[in-house]
Amino acid sequence: MILILVLQIDSVYEVYLNKLYSSEPNEVKSAYEFFKKMSIARSNKYDLYFCAYSLQILYFSTKEFNKEKFLDEAIKLLEKAIKIDNKFSEAYALLSGLYGIKAGMNIFYGMFYGPKASQMIRKALEIDSLNPRVMYAYAQNLIYTPPAYGGDFDKGVEILKRIINKYENGYKDSGIIKWGYKESIFALAIAYEERKDYKNAYIYYKKLVDIEPNNEFYKNKVKEMETKL
Template sequence: MLKQIVTITSVFLLLLGLFPVQSEVRDDSAAKTFLETKTKLDSAITNGDKQELIAAKNNFEGFIPNHEYSMLANYYIAYANYRLSSLFSDIPEDRKEQYLNASIKKLEKVTEMDPTFAEGWALLGNCYGMKATGMISGMRYGPKSENAIKKALALVPQNPRVTMINGISLMYKPAMFGGSIEKAIKTFKKARDYFGQWSSSSEPYPDWGEAENYAWLAQAYIEQERLALAKEAYQTALQIDPDYYWVKEVLLPELQQKME
């Protein structure tokens, strides 16, 4: 009789939403671990910590079977590979190429999983652009890069990371195809404004790039020999992220040498 009362009471509480459901506990645990891994990934990029970055990337692999997090896990693995292909000078060039190819493969999967995910299209477009290093590769990857970025802009035209990546594309795209430093600067300034207004739809989604946008703006100013404005942009990046390795240890020292 007592067992029946307990069972009936449990069912009643469950219907009211007062009884803890085991699957929800597991989901909460997964959400917490996912956010912790994302934080470690962001920290590794900020601090230029290659081993921490690789560890965070490997941890995201464990989320791929989880339907709720699979797409984002693939995105962050691709994002980590993208950073490994471009951030560290001590990685051999052939290994960097492997990381870039792995990033493209993952991002192509991400955009298949969710064709409305603008962040995936934008980063894919950026990675395609990095492959366009010569005439033949430019003919192959240039249109792919442009199409991917256009898809991202059409989906969320005021997304700051999408806009920033479009600015990077305009910096490196030949003038005959619409690229220019002045257009890039205007685009980075748009991204700056969008960062001030943007909030991610939920915590697991991407929120990186505000300090990086100033780093790219500075590099565009350097192309125009506007070194004082470039220094100001780098300093703003460090105000946003004081430990930003790429600016603090690489870009700003290079600029200071130019200004001496």
């Protein structure tokens, strides 16, 4: 009976992981609600991690005025995950990226969150420097942290491109956490768009549409970039 229950949970978990990895905002919201309930029901680092990861996706894909709340909740969840496992490189990496985003919002956040982002990415790199998601977080840290606090946009972009090449040359994730390829492409598109480099933003949004031709969010972003070229 216990084995059947475990298998049923694993099966449902897989369904919501697929929703999460689809990057479709409505599917991601559904995944967030599931992982949020799971994180409340039990003390599991992966529930906390996936809930936080879904919030990061929602932050980038929503146009809500007060979307910073997604980052704040995700940060709290990852801090809990690290208390459960202080060698959880994936959590350190994602947390570093979130701190980096906060650091780039204004000069005061930069002074507070910039050093925290650097501390988290150093810890993640110390544990697992070859992990593409650790590399992704390092890139995000460089892109969003102000130069005065160690940020380097061009270096961050170059790291994201290396991650993309890594996957396109046959890299396969092992374990339950399986993201990094599409997300690196999306991160490049966002980074270029925020720099008003609409030509490069268009290139990477178009690449996402080529991967997921039915993704309405990506298609709308391509159309939006076309109007700005």
